[in-house]
Amino acid sequence: MNKENNLSKNQQIVFDIIEKSREPVKAYSILFNVKKKGIKAPPQVYRALEKLIKLGKIHKVESKNAFVACKSSNCEISKATAFSICETCEKVTEISDKKLSKYLKNFHDKTGMIYKKYNLEFYGLCTTCKRS
Amino acid sequence: MNKENNLSKNQQIVFDIIEKSREPVKAYSILFNVKKKGIKAPPQVYRALEKLIKLGKIHKVESKNAFVACKSSNCEISKATAFSICETCEKVTEISDKKLSKYLKNFHDKTGMIYKKYNLEFYGLCTTCKRS
DNA sequence: TTTCAAATGTTATATTATTACATACTGTTA
DNA sequence: TAACAGTATGTAATAATATAACATTTGAAA
Structure with missing residues (x-):
């Protein structure tokens, strides 16, 4: 465990990749990018993703099978997510709208x-x- | 084309399976079930699914990679979907709530x-x- | 310092979805 | 009716996404 933020080694590596990306990242793209850091197999990535989701540090964009860092309620456990997705350029943005989340x-x-x-x-x- | 409802043979076969099911159906489960009707390969199923979605006859439940018949606005093109999913029994229900859809x-x-x-x-x- | 939960490493495999290409059907209109 | 365009079909191969199963290690706390 990394004391500062409670993330294990693999979790931190995976989180860093997602956080730095300006767009949702796919699991196998993460896998490809962390091969040099010693993560070699899908389960290592998927386990980290699962934990990060549980912690609310990232979200899965279900319709894209891709993952984004949580921007709206950083480091809190978030069970309420909303995204806007551009059908043309594929840009995905997390929506943080108090009224909307309250309504839902x-x-x-x-x-x-x-x-x-x-x-x-x-x-x-x-x-x-x-x-x- | 089937004159009555504009569905082709494969589209009708796939739609029937989904419509009869009480729960969301996965693509490969459909494939397995229609082998006897002559549909043998994934693309045949996925193409039918794609068309049925375009027509608004079915929806994809993204977080489950599964498909349900549209109950709320039957046979109209629907671009606004809402589901409730039970985390225990996995039951999925389409929500048709005028206020909610208007709000969104x-x-x-x-x-x-x-x-x-x-x-x-x-x-x-x-x-x-x-x-x- | 034992102990237990969490995390890791690894191989294999399951599940979901698409590409690519050849062929056939259906309705329109020249 | 012949030609055309658009849609649908059949088929093989493969890509992309995700999990199962099992052995081992690590880290924190009792």
């Missing part, structure tokens, strides 16, 4: 189900792609 | 991005699993 956290359906977590992915055209 | 359709983030589509997946405990 308080949402109840008719059945009385208890929601502990949600993931919302918007698709559309980002402002850059809109212009062109 | 009208949602704008700070960047001015135009949203054309969204997918929302809630996780939690269904009423049955809550009791036990």
Whole structure:
């Protein structure tokens, strides 16, 4: 364990890759990038990813099978995620909107189900792609 | 093409499987089930799925890599999906809530991005699993 | 210093999805 | 009706994503 932040060696290596990236990173892209650091096999990456998600340090963008560092509530355990995804340039941005998260956290359906977590992915055209 | 509903042979076969199922169906489970009907290879299934999604007849539950028939706005093209997923029994239900969909359709983030589509997946405990 | 949970290393394999290319069907319109 | 365009199909191969299973090591705390 790394004392400062509670991450183990592999977890830190994987997290660093994701954090530095400006876009969602795929598991096998991570794997490729950490071969030089001694991580050789998929389970090592997937285990680190799983732990990082549990810790709220990263999120999985489900519709892209890719991972991003949590920007909105850094280092807190986050079970509420929202992303905007540009269908043209593929840019993914985490949305942190108090009203939206409040609305969704308080949402109840008719059945009385208890929601502990949600993931919302918007698709559309980002402002850059809109212009062109 | 099947005149009644615009689906081709393979599309109809795949749709029937999904429609009859009470739970989300995975692509390879579909493939296995339609081998007897002459569909033998993944691309045949994936192509049908793709078309059915375009038509709004089915949705993909992204976090499960599985497909469900659209119950809420039958046969209309649907770009706005919301599901509730029980973490215990894995039951997936499509949420059709006018207020929720209105809220999300009208949602704008700070960047001015135009949203054309969204997918929302809630996780939690269904009423049955809550009791036990 | 034993002990236990967490983390790691490794091989193999399962699961999900796409590429690429050849062929056939369907409806339109010249 | 012949030609065309668009859509759908069949097929083989392979790419991409993810997990199972098992042995071993590490780290913190009792």
